Amino acid sequence: MDQKPKCQEAEKRFAPMLSREIRSGDERKLRRHLAVCEDCTRRLADLSAAWNLLGRWEDEMPPASLDGRVRGQVADAMRVDASAEPSGGIRMGREVFLPVSLGVLFALISVAGALWNLEKVAHPVFSVIVTVALWSGLYVAAFLAVFRRLRIGGVDVGRLAAVALAGNAGALLFFTLCPISSEKDVCHTIPFLEPLFAVGGGTLAYFILGAMSAILPMYLLTAIVGKRIETAPGRAALLMGAIVAVLITPALVLQKAPLTIEGALLVLASTVLGLFAGSFLGTVAGLWTTSRVGAANAV
Amino acid sequence: MRVRTDEQLMARYAGGDLQAFGDLYARYERRLYNYLLRLSGERHTAADLVQDTFLRLHRERGRYRTGASFRPWVYTIATNLWRDERRRRVTSARALEREAPDPAGSLPEIIDLSGDPERQVEAARMLLTLRVALDAIPQNQREAIVLSRYEGLTHEEIGQVLGVSAGAVKLRVFRGLSRLREKLSAWMEE
Numbered sequence: 001m002d003q004k005p006k007c008q009e010a011e012k013r014f015a016p017m018l019s020r021e022i023r024s025g026d027e028r029k030l031r032r033h034l035a036v037c038e039d040c041t042r043r044l045a046d047l048s049a050a051w052n053l054l055g056r057w058e059d060e061m062p063p064a065s066l067d068g069r070v071r072g073q074v075a076d077a078m079r080v081d082a083s084a085e086p087s088g089g090i091r092m093g094r095e096v097f098l099p100v101s102l103g104v105l106f107a108l109i110s111v112a113g114a115l116w117n118l119e120k121v122a123h124p125v126f127s128v129i130v131t132v133a134l135w136s137g138l139y140v141a142a143f144l145a146v147f148r149r150l151r152i153g154g155v156d157v158g159r160l161a162a163v164a165l166a167g168n169a170g171a172l173l174f175f176t177l178c179p180i181s182s183e184k185d186v187c188h189t190i191p192f193l194e195p196l197f198a199v200g201g202g203t204l205a206y207f208i209l210g211a212m213s214a215i216l217p218m219y220l221l222t223a224i225v226g227k228r229i230e231t232a233p234g235r236a237a238l239l240m241g242a243i244v245a246v247l248i249t250p251a252l253v254l255q256k257a258p259l260t261i262e263g264a265l266l267v268l269a270s271t272v273l274g275l276f277a278g279s280f281l282g283t284v285a286g287l288w289t290t291s292r293v294g295a296a297n298a299v
Numbered sequence: 300m301r302v303r304t305d306e307q308l309m310a311r312y313a314g315g316d317l318q319a320f321g322d323l324y325a326r327y328e329r330r331l332y333n334y335l336l337r338l339s340g341e342r343h344t345a346a347d348l349v350q351d352t353f354l355r356l357h358r359e360r361g362r363y364r365t366g367a368s369f370r371p372w373v374y375t376i377a378t379n380l381w382r383d384e385r386r387r388r389v390t391s392a393r394a395l396e397r398e399a400p401d402p403a404g405s406l407p408e409i410i411d412l413s414g415d416p417e418r419q420v421e422a423a424r425m426l427l428t429l430r431v432a433l434d435a436i437p438q439n440q441r442e443a444i445v446l447s448r449y450e451g452l453t454h455e456e457i458g459q460v461l462g463v464s465a466g467a468v469k470l471r472v473f474r475g476l477s478r479l480r481e482k483l484s485a486w487m488e489e
Contacts, residue, residue: 062332
């Protein structure tokens with residue numbers, strides 16, 4: 001049998017074999033081939049010998065003066081940077097500007113929506129206090145996190161919080177269009193929403209709306225700012241889900257005061273799950289786009 | 300004391316923490332120096348490029364993508380600087396003379412000439428042979444081999460540094476080693 005194709009396959013595994021990166025399945029295949037191919041066995045032995053010989057060029061110490069040169073130069077550059085930044089070191093790049101702008105835009109929409117609905121809620125004064133206090137606090141916290149580059153476990157909390165808020169504000173926009181207290185009256189007039197509200201008393205609809213409102217901003221932000229929200233889409237989504245669950249959803253539910261406890265729990269659960277699923281899908285889609293575009297680390 | 304990852308240090312440094320820079324520098328000074336020494340074959344060039352690498356890292360710190368692996372990123376900077384330097388040399392008439400470094404003029408200081416003279420001479424010959432052999436293979440194969448053999452980067456990471464796929468890296472390492480094997484055959488037979 002012609003060994004040539006198998007030898008070509010084996011050659012591809014030589015480099016991973018030498019650097020010990022080879023996967024166990026590939027190693028088994030390579031060893032099976034080597035057992036019957038003297039030519040490849042000899043070539044791998046030659047390459048291995050060259051590889052080992054390279055190891056005899058050992059590391060040497062850098063010149064002692066290098067440390068002082070580099071540290072001094074960078075310290076000087078930092079001083080120059082500090083004196084050139086009039087606003088206390090905050091750099092308004094597109095990475096900061098974009099989520100903040102999105103956040104502000106959606107905050108305005110959210111608060112406007114909440115105020116528009118005010119006449120329909122059972123406790124207007126309470127709702128106003130809750131709305132203003134919670135949304136203001138959330139946005140201030142998010143912006144501070146953005147400006148201070150707050151990170152937890154390598155994940156950029158500020159940007160995630162801004163995106164979560166933006167996503168949630170998108171959800172609020174939908175809820176403003178279809179208020180919970182009158183969903184049967186209003187939403188059933190929108191033909192494409194009616195089948196959704198017929199399932200599970202609207203739970204599925206809120207899940208889907210939550211997911212949809214999280215997907216777009218997450219996708220856009222991740223795709224635009226690239227791998228700043230990278231490493232673990234799951235971890236990013238988890239954190240964002242936690243932000244939504246702990247901070248944002250109570251505000252959302254409290255705004256909708258005339259709910260029964262059972263209804264509030266259903267809406268809460270479906271919205272949290274929807275936002276969580278949406279943020280995860282949006283992050284994954286954004287990362288996929290970024291990785292397709294490539295050049296993530298180009299300098 | 301808690302040991303921070305490179306990525307955590309870089310994130311802190313990007314936020315203005317000079318101590319984090321010091322820690323990163325301590326981790327990477329020697330690695331980058333030896334990496335650039337193996338690419339350039341010249342000690343003073345390697346030292347200058349290390350300095351340039353850290354200065355570039357400082358200037359580009361705002362572009363560092365949180366969570367992105369630090370190691371490929373910093374090697375990308377170093378590799379690009381080396382390529383720029385190499386390009387300058389090729390286009391400079393004066394530098395053309397330095398294109399073929401005088402190996403005898405840059406014997407590694409690491410060799411302790413106070414020991415057994417025969418062993419030391421042998422070690423020096425070995426290093427010169429390796430340096431000349433690495434010089435003689437195509438640049439892209441040399442970069443891949445040095446990153447894999449000496450710096451311990453994975454093929455995936457090397458692909459990020461060189462802007463190619465992991466598969467292309469494996470091929471470069473394989474082809475580069477095959478050429479090296481020819482250049483080093485005399486030593487391998489000894």
